[in-house]
Amino acid sequence: MNSAIVFKNVTKVYHGQIFGLKDINLEVEKGDFVFIVGHSGAGKSTLLKLLYRALLPSSGEVHVNNMNLLKLKDKDVPVFRRTLGVVFQDVKLLPRKTAIENISLCLEMLGLSDREVKKRAYKSLELVKLSGKSRAFPNELSGGEQQRLAIARAISYYPTLLIADEPTGNIDLKTSWEIMSIFENLNRMGMTILITTHNPIIVSKMNKRVIQLKNGQVESDSLEPTPIVYEQI
């Protein structure tokens, strides 16, 4: 019962013929830090969407925090999503809300007091070193700052599992390292981290578990990145 994520024979078929994932079996322990790597179309995004239930598998079972997502009723999906922290590839920040409002709005859904919402929101911004930009709108922030704000929003719930889809996709290497160090700190605090990335330098230097996908299947799953991984990313 120590698994944060379990995929049991998961297959995802789009439009009845295109395979997104083929018979995937994998397990991520609580407190793990895992990179998912692979070419475009390898199935990384499909895997993540299955985790936050934006998709349902065509066959097999997906368990997140001991919850079978196939058995999850539609009305319970919002509550389930509030137990996860998700950093989306395109950040998905509310454009007409300031940085602090983007975080506060999510916390209000938890039914917290105004004082607690404010406290948590500022703490989350502090963790990603964005306290000075609390009143800025997303379009006033750089790409890296937007990513950090998205992380701040994701961790404001105090989730046990954080999922990030290409969090360093469109930002420079220096900012990418800053973001990775935030993830590493969160992992040290006990949070399970699952990241998809194309960046071979980051994957090699972080020295974490790497699951490589190819054509919707797990090609390799190792604790150490291998030279083959670099070539294929």
Added chain:
Amino acid sequence: MAIASTISISFTMIIFGLILMLFLSLFQASTKIGDQVELLVFLKDNVSTQDINGLVGTISNMEGVSSVEYVSKHDAWEKFKKYFQNKINISDIKNPLPDTIKVRTKGPDYIAGLSKVISQFPQVDETRYPQQLLNALNVMVQRITLIGSLLLIGFALASLVVISSTIKVSVLARREELEILELVGAEPNFIRMPYILEGSFIGLFSSLLAIFFFIFLSIFLSFAIVNINPPWSFFWPLNTSLWILMCFIIVLTGTFIGFLGSFISLRNVGKFSVTKDF
């Protein structure tokens, strides 16, 4: 959302209000005619003054009676002669008119029943009222009510389609925002509420704009057609209570349409973040 929806709902409410005003004006006119109809109670010859006073008192206390007026045969004949003095020669004719009690009712619906009861009194020779006119009025009021209600309901439904489409376009423009809220775990009602409140407020505001239009229209028409001065021109062509009723219906309908239009447009909330590919 706000400007397009406000313009759309305002125009809709103006047309809705015009139909409503026409309907209420016709209703008011037919009711007014009905209210002016009298029940004439002709008394037998040689009924004593004491009996007449007693009868007037009895009729006054009957349900549905608003006023009672006794006209003696002498007064009636004098009035008749005065009216016809230059038209026909009636100096040789003996007064053929009976003593009469004129009964005004609280509404045309009471007349037939009162006539039936009053005609049973021993002092009464016969009762008369314009039955055909009342029947025709009754039919007219029923038809106006039916046609008016159907027109208003039909128009309200058509407005709902137009308005929900307008709001739907605005919701689609904010689809990304809705999807983000879903993805971060917002409950459907948490997402819908601000939009529904906004839709209801736009409906309310648009209705008030429509009412301002009617105030100016009434002032303009009252000056141009019937030359009534303010403040009464505010209410023309309706009486005060019907005008208030009309405003109330417009505000209620506009707000409800804004609410329902938003609600219908947002029925897909909760499904935006789920990819439809399986």
